[in-house]
Amino acid sequence: MPLRELGRDGPMVGAIGFGCLSLSGYYGGGALDETAAIRLIHGAIDLGVTLLDTADMYGMGDNERVLGKAIAHRRDAVFVATKFGNILDSTGKIIGISGRPDFVRRSCEQSLRRLGIEAIDLYQQHRIDRETPIEETVGAMQELVDEGKVRFIGVGEARPSDLRRAVATATITTLQSEYSLFVRAPESDDVLSVCEELGVGFLAYAPLGRGLLAGRFPGPDEFVEGDSRAKGLYPWLTGDDLEHNRALVHELGNVAAELGATTAQASLAWLLSEREWIVPIPGTRHAEYVEQNISAAFLELPESSRRRLDALGRNALGDRYNAHHMPTWTSSPSESSPPPAPEARRHV
Template sequence: MRPIGLGCMTMSQSYGDADRDESLATLREAIDIGVGMFDTADVYGAADAAFGAPSKGFGHNEELLGETIAGRRDEVVLATKFAVQMGAEGAVRLVGDPAYVTQACEASLRRLGTDHIDLYYCHRQDPSVPIEETVGAMGELVAQGKVRAIGHCELAVDELRRAHATHPLSALQSEYSLWERSVEDSGVVAACRELGITLVPYSPLGRAMLTGRIHRGQEFGATDFRSLLPRFCGEGLDRSIDLVEQLREFAAEKGAAPGQVALAWLLAQPLDVVPIPGTKRASYLRENSAATGIALSIDDVAHLSALFDPAGVPGGRYPKPEDAR
């Protein structure tokens, strides 16, 4: 299998409308070409409500993936998540008590049409529940054979260590890319390497910015949550594109696309990394998967790291609360 997975969220929410038939075709092709992991979550399809957009419904993405893998379950590594619930008017609620962990897993198994999940993540830790209780309940699912391995998302180093001490974590999913490297400064990357935990970067292409397909003055529709993000608006957008233009020049020298170089940079990091770029189009899926063939030297990696020095990347990851819809 390829060391690049597929983030399936975009087929259900957050990045504009998706065509169902096109999404299914992309998922089937991903299986055909040996994509390493399919990443989903029970909330994908419902979370658009948090950004003021219409919801396809809780579980939509899992059901889409479940339809795709019917009859081909043994060809895929399946990862899904629990803990995020959507309340009235898009209010986000985190739930991580042991009873809910079991309930959520059973519901995901039904939607996915399988008897086991290869990698089961806690999407975000419920602050009202000790992480040991949540992870302990996830460990029980492993003992029962319903889950093969467990992971967590967006943990600080101390939380990561506490979780791993309760039950070994196989993976930590966090945003990580040339464009977003806070997990380096926070010590998370070093901790994952020390503990033998695979880092699974989501948005490894900077929400498409690193593909070079975003242009100056681009406007994002009401169903595309990038319209709310500082790095995609006004001066932030212009400064981001300045950086990407330099990435484009570097990639051209390698005979590659900018996004392929960005993924190759991740794969060159000194720890186990499985990026999960999201796409709903087969052409982009093929382009992303081909990044495994891009060879970067130590000097290339250092040059790209310096080019995207975090101090020079504009804006924050998310809007300030007062700026959100």
């Protein structure tokens, strides 16, 4: 697996990571059996994956526990990334977001116990808390670095203004946001350009468009129970927008065929070609797809093919989240962050 540096002077990780979300049944089918999940993670590691991305909210903590068991005897081979910030009720429903310093510290201690490790390689704020100055949040995260409980820190779905304030306060290694051939918000919102300016690496979640770019998106009557994609959360994956985007996937297939690749591999190869500090973190429940995804890191993408893919993706239609979730779950500029706390100081 080729290696990539996460940001300026950041850690080296495999060019393609592994997102653990789907192991908890986010796209239906329930949580993957623990033995099967561990086998899948081990298979990814054997193929060269080093960055494993989870979150404290996935499976209400079970995702971290399973990952911890999977890496118990392979700790030196992996780079563990987890996230905090979402407040859940007893059913696992998100009822709030917190970046308060006391919440940051408590969440970190809980993740360390579930993962069974002494230090988290990359600790990320899952979503920005619009009620807490980001300086307070990342300041608390930096203190965890100073204490040896965390090695690097990152933010999720941050706007350029958020990122600038965070970098002015702490050493930020990564920003994680949704980015794919069909979801281009990090480009239009100037997130990528600011990451480049500030030397911050980028983790691309949902790099295969929640299955659409892999050609494996269910029809209206094919969703299994518990599949979040059936709930209208993602407008670009519903109704007329979905049908339009499905047609684009057919065109994507033509380009991929010329490359001797799958649509998923072509999509990941395009993403890797965008910036040398972007690391996609696709997830799956199937070993064969893990292998296919990793193969994209070795796919040669001619400039002519890259341009065709780029133009094709710009024709995708629809918002990535619905109006209810857009302000808090994404880097949409519809709200502004609270002003910096008067006592805010730089933690580096």
